[in-house]
Amino acid sequence: MLLTRQLSALRPAFIVVCGFMIYGCASTGIQTPTGEQATNVIEVFERGEARLNCETSCSGAWGSARIQAKRLYEQGLWKDLAIKVARVGFKADQTYFYLGRAAEGLGHAEAARTYYKLGLASSYKCAAIFNNCDGLVFPNEIMAGINRLPAPVKAEKPAVASSSNLIAPAENTPIVKNTQEEPSPIRTPAPIAKVEPPQVDLRSTIEVSYDEFKKLTNYEGANVATGVRVVLLRAWKPDKSPMVMQIYVRDRYSYKWPFYHSAWDSDGVKLDTTLISRNVGSCSRYSGCPHYEHIGLNVTRDYLEKHRRTGVRFKLSGETEEEVFSIPAAHIDAFLEVAK
Numbered sequence: 001m002l003l004t005r006q007l008s009a010l011r012p013a014f015i016v017v018c019g020f021m022i023y024g025c026a027s028t029g030i031q032t033p034t035g036e037q038a039t040n041v042i043e044v045f046e047r048g049e050a051r052l053n054c055e056t057s058c059s060g061a062w063g064s065a066r067i068q069a070k071r072l073y074e075q076g077l078w079k080d081l082a083i084k085v086a087r088v089g090f091k092a093d094q095t096y097f098y099l100g101r102a103a104e105g106l107g108h109a110e111a112a113r114t115y116y117k118l119g120l121a122s123s124y125k126c127a128a129i130f131n132n133c134d135g136l137v138f139p140n141e142i143m144a145g146i147n148r149l150p151a152p153v154k155a156e157k158p159a160v161a162s163s164s165n166l167i168a169p170a171e172n173t174p175i176v177k178n179t180q181e182e183p184s185p186i187r188t189p190a191p192i193a194k195v196e197p198p199q200v201d202l203r204s205t206i207e208v209s210y211d212e213f214k215k216l217t218n219y220e221g222a223n224v225a226t227g228v229r230v231v232l233l234r235a236w237k238p239d240k241s242p243m244v245m246q247i248y249v250r251d252r253y254s255y256k257w258p259f260y261h262s263a264w265d266s267d268g269v270k271l272d273t274t275l276i277s278r279n280v281g282s283c284s285r286y287s288g289c290p291h292y293e294h295i296g297l298n299v300t301r302d303y304l305e306k307h308r309r310t311g312v313r314f315k316l317s318g319e320t321e322e323e324v325f326s327i328p329a330a331h332i333d334a335f336l337e338v339a340k
Contacts, residue, residue, distance in 0.1 A: 030086040041086045042079065048111030050082075050099060052091040055124065062090035069098060070134045074227055078105035093119045093138050094126040100145055101226065109149050116146050135228035135252070135290075143205065144224050147328060202334035215239040219339040224327055228252040228290075231325050233304075233335045243339065245304065247271075247297040249316065249325060252281075257291045258321035266313040272298040273316075293318075301336070308333050 030038045030050040038044040065088050072081040082102040085095050096119030103112035119142045126133040205222035221233040230250035237243040251258060257278050263271040276294035283289040295316060304312075311329040315322060 029089045031089075038086075041083060045082050045086060045099065045103070046106070046108050046111060048103070048108065048114040050086060050115070051118075052085070052089050052095055052099075054089040055091055058088055058090040061088045062092075062095065066134060073098060073101065076105060078102040091122060092124040092126055093122045093142065094133060094136065095119075096122055097136070097138065097142050097145070100142070104145060104149065110152065113146065113149055113152065116142050116149075137223055137230075140205070140223045141226060143222065144226060147224075147330065202330055203338050206335060206338045208338065219335070221331060221335045224331055225325065229325075231327060233327065233331065233339075235335075235339045237339070243301065245299050245301060245339070247299055247312070247314075247327065248276075249295045249297070251293050251295070251316070251323065253291050253293075253321070254289070256320060257293050258316075258318035258323070260293055260295050260316045260318040260321075263295075263297055263314050263316050265315075271314060274298060304332050304336055308336060 030041060030044065031053050032038055032044060032049050033051055035053075038050065041050070044050050065084055069081060069084050072078075072084060079102070081098055085098045085102075088095075096115050100112045100115035100119060103109075103115055120139055126136075126138065202222070207218075207220045209218045210216070211218065215238060217237040217239075219233075219235040219237070223230050223232050225231040229252060230248070232248050233245070234248050235243050235245040251260070260275070261273065263273045265271060274296040276296050278294070279292050281290035281292060297314070307329070309329050311327055311332065313324065313326040315324045
């Protein structure tokens with residue numbers, strides 16, 4: 001009886017110690033590029049200097065934080081999302097994507113570009129072993145983020161000294177000094193040139209396959225939407241028939257369908273809308289049952305050619321929702337180059 005009481009008295013402390021050991025070792029927070037622990041998380045994050053260096057030991061902590069991080073992402077709570085990711089410090093393409101999207105949403109374009117590039121370079125992929133990307137598709141989500149960012153600001157070139165200042169006096173030539181002493185010029189260090197991100201050939205993101213039984217060539221472009229949504233261009237080319245082109249949209253809502261029935265583009269043109277399917281995804285006690293609606297907007301090649309330099313913005317209207325989507329001009333241009 002005495003031993004039982006002693007064990008009961010020790011149990012709370014044992015739980016606290018074990019909990020600290022499990023979670024404390026599995027959550028290291030963010031570091032700076034020099035490897036120092038970041039004290040002001042937001043300041044380091046906004047400068048683009050946050051580094052996620054915790055690997056497999058943090059996978060459990062990130063597994064517990066994933067659901068809440070996804071909710072913050074879907075709700076656009078960017079600062080809260082950055083803090084959530086930073087507290088765990090787990091290094092993966094998905095977590096760096098979250099940092100990039102948060103920085104982009106808060107207006108820190110260069111920081112976002114840094115985190116997106118770190119996400120592409122990360123050796124830890126969320127779908128490498130377990131498909132735990134929470135509906136996100138990588139690297140497509142990261143590439144879409146990079147393409148949304150404005151062009152990086154190029155550093156100005158330092159002023160070139162005049163040729164007269166670069167000519168040394170001939171030997172034995174007396175140097176005449178001005179009677180009025182001139183102040184010594186202040187030398188400013190040349191600005192460090194920023195490294196330009198690699199230019200991605202969007203044509204390489206378009207998947208082309210051939211069905212030998214249907215005698216059909218399929219073309220599918222990259223997803224240009226963010227979050228759990230999917231927006232892309234696709235086409236089919238039968239061997240003996242003209243090509244059919246379509247804007248494909250997959251939208252996701254919790255507990256309901258939007259019941260989309262029509263679409264208009266920003267020019268006021270009504271688009272031919274086809275309901276492809278509706279389905280319910282895997283249910284969770286945390287996020288409910290996701291409802292997916294798959295819509296096809298049938299377009300012609302001439303229509304896409306018209307928007308090759310401007311892109312397409314369109315609104316889907318349904319019984320319960322209206323949403324605006326877009327396809328950047330660069331993606332249309334690349335798709336038309338491949339789908340011929």
